[in-house]
Amino acid sequence: ANLTVINRNVNIKINTQNTHTHGKLPISAVVRDDDGNLVKNGSVIVKINGQTIRDEDGNAIKYKVVDGIVMGIYQLPNSMSARNYNITFVYSNKGYNRGEETSTFTVEKTNVSNINITSITVKPEQNTTIRAMVYDEYDMKLIGNTKIAVKVDGKTIIEDTMYDGKLKISFKSLTIGAHKLSIICGANSFYNEKRFTIPLIVNSKKGINS
Secondary structure, eight states: OOOOOOOBOEEEEEOOOOEETTSEEEEEEEEEETTSOBOOSOEEEEEETTEEOBOTTSOBOEEEEETTEEEEEEEOOTTOOSEEEEEEEEEEOTTBOOEEEEEEEEEEOBOEEEEEEEEEEEOTTSEEEEEEEEEETTSOBOOSEEEEEEEETTEEEEEEEEETTEEEEEEEOOOSEEEEEEEEEOOOSSBOOEEEEEEEEEETTTEEEO
16 A cells, blocks of 8 residues: 655744834744644745845845744845835745745834034134034944935035935034024935934134034
């Protein structure tokens, strides 16, 4: 008599969690057989919008199944913008049919949080120069290009692009007295808009104070 081996089916329950741009995505799922028992081993690969997530060498990342539990962390690439994504888990193991399940998650924009002004330089009758670093809400320097606008007393004097959170702006020296400097970091696919307001006082003897 011939012995027929029938592969078992699996059911995958994905535990989706949202994350933020440039953040980490939790990889979490529970794998059971048709009888509801936790599958002891095997592995899953994960796809985001149909693309298999891979390591730095280009190899598909395999997440182990241990007593039915899949756990891992995936660092989002810098190019992954804020939006909704499909996430698919594909299970494979000897004695089981290929199992697949799809869910969704959201990558949310990160807030710009802090500006650290490293220097403000003023020379009489010359340009004012401000150097600063801009950070997000997780105390990380901004990544990529961010459009900025600079206003003095409500009037736009500069429109430019900041690279990787490094800000350097120069403008004509201000008149003696109190001024309000505003630096606006524009919204893009990764960050929400943020406005910083900095009071500046110019006097004839000391130059400028912030």
